[in-house]
Amino acid sequence: xxxFIKRLKAFGPYFFIMVILCCLSYFLVYQVSLLPxxxxxxxxxxxxxxxxxxxxxxxxxxxxxxxxxxxxEWKSEAIEYQIKRQKEFLSLLFSTIGxxxxxxxxxxxxxMRMWKAIFRSNLIFAILLPLIPLxxxxxxxxxxxx
Numbered sequence: 697x698x699x700f701i702k703r704l705k706a707f708g709p710y711f712f713i714m715v716i717l718c719c720l721s722y723f724l725v726y727q728v729s730l731l732p733x734x735x736x737x738x739x740x741x742x743x744x745x746x747x748x749x750x751x752x753x754x755x756x757x758x759x760x761x762x763x764x765x766x767x768x769e770w771k772s773e774a775i776e777y778q779i780k781r782q783k784e785f786l787s788l789l790f791s792t793i794g795x796x797x798x799x800x801x802x803x804x805x806x807x808m809r810m811w812k813a814i815f816r817s818n819l820i821f822a823i824l825l826p827l828i829p830l831x832x833x834x835x836x837x838x839x840x841x842x
Contacts, residue, residue, distance in 0.1 A: 710802045717794030725787040730754045734786065735779050735837050743769050745776075747841065762841055771840045778840070782833040785826045792822035 724730040732754045738746040744763040751757045764771050796819040803813035814820075 707802075710798055714795045714798050717798065718791045721787050721790030721794060724790060725783050731783070731786060733834065734782055735834075737776060737779055740772065740776065742772065745772055747775070747779075760841070775837055775840045778833045778836045782830060782837070785830040785833065789823070789826040789830060792826060793819075796822040 729736060729750075731750045733752050734750050736748045736750070738748050738759060740746070743766065744761060746759060746761045748759045749757045762775075796817045799817035800810075800813045800819065803816055804810065808816070
């Protein structure tokens with residue numbers, strides 16, 4: 697029982713840092729609009745969308761207005777869905793990278809070698825799992841806009 701409490705006390709500060717990083721990633725994506733290589737809806741109506749695009753660094757690239765005929769009104773809803781999905785996966789990507797980095801620091805402080813700490817923290821999966829649907833959402837948005 698004492699070893700469990702000792703481990704819990706050692707992991708507690710790292711867990712607190714991970715929770716703060718998850719909250720920070722949510723804040724960055726949804727409140728600050730840090731959206732690298734992404735899109736955001738400025739205004740929407742049934743057959744017209746004004747979309748703001750961002751470059752790789754999260755700076756505003758351009759704003760474009762896209763309109764459709766009555767038959768293609770479904771594209772507006774599809775783009776809104778993909779943009780919402782993109783924000784969710786960006787938040788997840790930032791959170792998992794922050795959690796994995798915290799785990800790497802924790803393992804390295806426990807005298808583990810760097811590559812073993814990276815492997816044990818699952819950094820590769822933390823990047824790839826949210827990145828694949830994120831790329832899919834980017835491609836779908838670009839397809840609907842063009």
